[in-house]
Amino acid sequence: MKEPIISISGIRGIFGESLTPENIVKYITAFAKYTGRKKIVIGRDGRMGGELVEKLIETTLLYCGCSVVNIGIAPTPSISLAVETLKAAGGISITASHNPQEWNGMKFINSKGIFLDADENAALWKYFNDTSNFYVTADKVKQIEYYPGFLDYHISRVLNISSLNITRIKKRKFKVVVDCVNASGSKIIPNLLEKLGCKVIKVDCDSSGIFTRKPEPLPENLKRTCREVKKNKADIGIVIDPDADRLVVITEKGEPFGEENTITAVVKHVLSKTSPAKRIAAINLSTSRSVDDIVNSLGGKIYKSPVGEINVIKKMKAVKAIVGGEGSGGVILPEVHYGRDSLVGTAIILSEIAESGMKVSEYKDALPQYFIRKSKIQLENIDADSIFEFLRNKYREFNQNFEDGLRLDFNNGWANFRKSNTEPIIRIITEASSSKVAEEMQVKLNKEIADFLK
Incomplete structure (x- = not known):
């Protein structure tokens, strides 16, 4: 059986392959032990198969003596806010974020409504291989509370942001094309926009969990949405990733805002x-x-x-x-x-x-004009450390920062190489004051790495 990816960002795997009932029960039991049989808030991003994962998590938490608050199909930020607001011991967002349809996973949230940090994760991971019995008898099983209405509270908190000029927003009467990839933002984002006086044109907002495109909101995946913005003569396009923690904007010309x-x-x-x-x-x-x-x-x-x-x-x-x-x-x-x-x-x-x-x-x-280009290198059967060592040696005459992977500062821009926390890849980011230079940096660096790996 393949193992899921375990990182500071949580656990992700392919449904039925590396994310199985056996390991879901193991990881959720560990989280119940870590939080001490207390109240846990859960929600899911709506993707296919998520309801099965949700039911398995609910049952496991109840077997462990936890009480459960389920806010349903909900953005990860809504789940985090619910943990903090309801004074829960922790939360679980059932999501694989921007990973493809066949993936699912769990993001773990602490009692402050924040993702676990490195030390907290280390403490949780110690329970992964703890096989001691932690289940309760039937008379000690607690209740599940279903609270889909919490999303309305999340909207109210956003509408009360002190810097917002809601009068000006409503006066503009924005026509907005919104694309929520049929996932957790499908209801809450259009509802928010309507409360701000916008005319909303929905693209992939049916909450079915069926992705009609690759779910990561990259320009190459948003061509249809960009066309819809132009076709409908919209003022702006709003695109949300599956668990609704990332925002992508499209201009009225049907072009990425960046x-x-x-x-x-x-x-x-x-x-x-x-x-x-x-x-x-x-x-x-x-x-x-x-x-x-x-x-x-x-x-x-x-x-x-x-x-x-x-x-x-x-x-x-x-x-x-x-x-x-x-x-x-x-x-x-x-x-x-x-x-x-x-x-x-x-x-x-x-x-x-x-x-x-x-x-x-x-x-x-x-805005200040800089141009960023991004690419990735798949790491299957490749030693990532050897790539970093190669780059350190090749560019040793340039300023290098190792705080987050490897950052190289050049005279005409910078590049950053880092291993992803959620996928078996190295991400490469370049930035320069012209798109041509940023792209040339990408081509050059990718070719050098490819030649090194031959």
Whole structure:
């Protein structure tokens, strides 16, 4: 039997192959032991097969003496917020995030509504091979509470964000094409948009869990959605990944706004409405320099962490950042909760565009202009460390940072190489002040690695 991928981001595997009833029971029993037979909040991203996983998790938690609150098909940020709000001991988001249809998994959340960090994961993992009996007798089995209405509370928290100008948003009467890949955002995102006075045109919002395209919201996977924006003469397109923690924006021209521009615009909006002493933001080391430019122009402070939501959150807490996130379209606003949240990002982007008076494409052009290109190397039967060693030696004359994989700073841009926490790949990110240079860097680096691996 194949083993699932276990990382700081949780557990992911192929349904029926590396994610089986046996190992689901093992990992959920371990989490019950870790949290101490207390209240656990669960929810799922809606993908096919998720209901079976959900029922198995419910039953296992009950066998372990936990009480369960199930909020149904729900974004991961909704589950995180529910853990914090309902004062649960932990939470489980049943999702494989942007992985393909055949995958599923579990993201584990601590009592503060935040993903487990490295130390917390290490403590949890110790229970994975603990075979001691932890099940209760029938008279000690607790109850399941079904709470699908919690999503309305999540929307209300977003609508109360202090920096939002809801009057201006409603006055713009945005026509919005929204694509939720038939997953967890299918109801909550259109509901939020309607409350903001938008005319909503839905694409893949039926909550069926059937992905009609590759679920990762990359430009090459969003061609149909881009066409729908132009066809419907929409003002903006909003695209959400399966567990709704990432936001991708499409301009009125049917072109990608750029995930890096999303976090840049959000940081600009939040900091510009805050007193100078509190203008502090945190991002990861692979996020665009455009955020640095915006923060510096506002007289604020910018801090950086390794890639990974929990790493950014820990940095935000340490430096008291009021906004943060990652260049993958993940927006974090502590005012709502510590976690990437596409609802938060959607509302703030609409507010920022509404107040600017610009079209989305015009706003994009007014931001600092950097160009990021991304690629990946599959690691099946390949030693990742040998690739890093090769690059360290080849580019030893350039500035190198090892805090998160390997970052190389060149005269005309930078490149970052890091092993994914969720897939057997190395991600390669390059950035430069022109798209041509960023693409040339990608081609050159990929060719050098391919030649090395021959």
